[in-house]
Amino acid sequence: MRARGDAAPRTATPPVAGAEDRPHTPTTPAATVHGHITDAVKAPDLIRLTDDVVLARFETMKVYAALGAVRSLLRRGRVAPGQTLVDSSSGIYALALAMACHRYGLRCHIVASTTVDATMRAQLEILGATVDAMPPSQSLRLDQELRVRHVRRLLAERPDFHWMRQYHDQIHHEGYREFAELLTGALPEGPLTVVGAVGTGASTGGLARALRESGRPVRLVGIQPFGSVTFGSERFEDPEAIIAGIGSSIPFGNVRHELYDTVHWLDFRHAMAGAVGLLREHAVFAGLSTGAAHLTASWEAARDPGRLHLVLGADTGHRYAERVFARHAEALDPAGLRPRIIDAPDDLRPPWSVLEWAGRAAPEAARTTEGARTAGGDVPSPSTSPAPVPSVELLP
Numbered sequence: 001m002r003a004r005g006d007a008a009p010r011t012a013t014p015p016v017a018g019a020e021d022r023p024h025t026p027t028t029p030a031a032t033v034h035g036h037i038t039d040a041v042k043a044p045d046l047i048r049l050t051d052d053v054v055l056a057r058f059e060t061m062k063v064y065a066a067l068g069a070v071r072s073l074l075r076r077g078r079v080a081p082g083q084t085l086v087d088s089s090s091g092i093y094a095l096a097l098a099m100a101c102h103r104y105g106l107r108c109h110i111v112a113s114t115t116v117d118a119t120m121r122a123q124l125e126i127l128g129a130t131v132d133a134m135p136p137s138q139s140l141r142l143d144q145e146l147r148v149r150h151v152r153r154l155l156a157e158r159p160d161f162h163w164m165r166q167y168h169d170q171i172h173h174e175g176y177r178e179f180a181e182l183l184t185g186a187l188p189e190g191p192l193t194v195v196g197a198v199g200t201g202a203s204t205g206g207l208a209r210a211l212r213e214s215g216r217p218v219r220l221v222g223i224q225p226f227g228s229v230t231f232g233s234e235r236f237e238d239p240e241a242i243i244a245g246i247g248s249s250i251p252f253g254n255v256r257h258e259l260y261d262t263v264h265w266l267d268f269r270h271a272m273a274g275a276v277g278l279l280r281e282h283a284v285f286a287g288l289s290t291g292a293a294h295l296t297a298s299w300e301a302a303r304d305p306g307r308l309h310l311v312l313g314a315d316t317g318h319r320y321a322e323r324v325f326a327r328h329a330e331a332l333d334p335a336g337l338r339p340r341i342i343d344a345p346d347d348l349r350p351p352w353s354v355l356e357w358a359g360r361a362a363p364e365a366a367r368t369t370e371g372a373r374t375a376g377g378d379v380p381s382p383s384t385s386p387a388p389v390p391s392v393e394l395l396p
Helices: 037-042 064-077 092-104 117-127 140-157 176-186 204-215 270-283 288-304 324-329
Strands: 010-012 031-033 045-050 053-057 084-089 105-112 130-132 191-199 218-225 262-266 309-315 340-342 354-357
Touching: 010 176, 010 218, 037 064, 037 092, 045 270, 045 288, 064 092, 064 204, 084 092, 084 140, 092 105, 092 117, 092 140, 105 117, 105 191, 117 218, 176 204, 176 309, 191 204, 191 288, 204 218, 204 309, 218 288, 262 270, 262 288, 288 309
Parallel strands: 053 309, 084 105, 105 130, 191 218, 191 309, 218 262, 340 354
Antiparallel strands: 010 031, 045 053, 262 354
16 A cells, blocks of 8 residues: 655756746756655755854644654554544644644644644644643643643544654654754765753754764754753743743653753743844754754854764744744843853752753653663563554555
8 A cells, every 4th residue: 555645755946938037057956846745844954154154944843743753653553544543732843743644644633742832733723633732731831741731531432543752662762863864965074063951852862873873973952941850850840931832841751861962941032042042143944953953053162163963953933933933022131141150959049051962861750661762662561562553555
């Protein structure tokens, strides 16, 4: 069985008529006609911000994770067309998974965070996904815990559902190998520093692993909000924090702590400064996690001039239009912001701290037995894993 959208993309040759009105040179690449929207949105725009900083700006970066995971599940016979894939999401993974399901003839069910707005929900529903929205909660921590509990209840009622486990199944790392190949062809050879929000750990970890395996020297800089258990900042609170998806209130099996060289913790005000500054300086409209990465990379690049730094821009700024960009007059000046350099996790303090993590193990509170730590991903328990089904032929 061939899934739709996997035919080789066609290349459109620029028409001769009127060519003088559209100047181009013989080296101008021809436009690509894609077979499905996921192929069009998965690759980022690569934008040079400074001599030492390049931004990979995505419409939704998690298309790589969702596509890679769904394709692998189909090939291995762990899911079949028509089956329902379910997961919890704060937004961009939900849309990416719904798009992947649309492409491969699968059903999608999302347990949505309170951060999933009406625009996002409408897109999900039109794509055919069913959505369970969690009631408003007092914190992102409680919201996250409620979503996971709800997923478990669904699985008890519908054992035929397949839980994607974006937080724990390392099958989500696989799609970022394709991103690594794209970067290898687009960026000059040599040492590279990757700067990005940690979140589930799939994007930063999957990309760094793939690049390192190719032989490129890669330094990995992760970004966390205060209040996240992943790198030990759970004792702090940031009342304004709305940076959905870059931290966690529960342990994530997909985070490979030993991959990270440096970790930065930033509060909402600093992430806002980075996001507003990115739009003001470079006309790039991107989300809060991208703003945090932009601010962090600017500081990192100033410390290590001549080394190329890649900023991961996970999504656009539309979700933050009212709560961030409409308040641009309040934004701090990025030029005047500096982190507190600390020597140990116990020294962590808001509003911005940086620690040379140097491959430390996970903090005690962030350790989990959820998911197998193998390249092939985890093995769900029998109650959440239906019997194998015939594999599906997917074209490259």
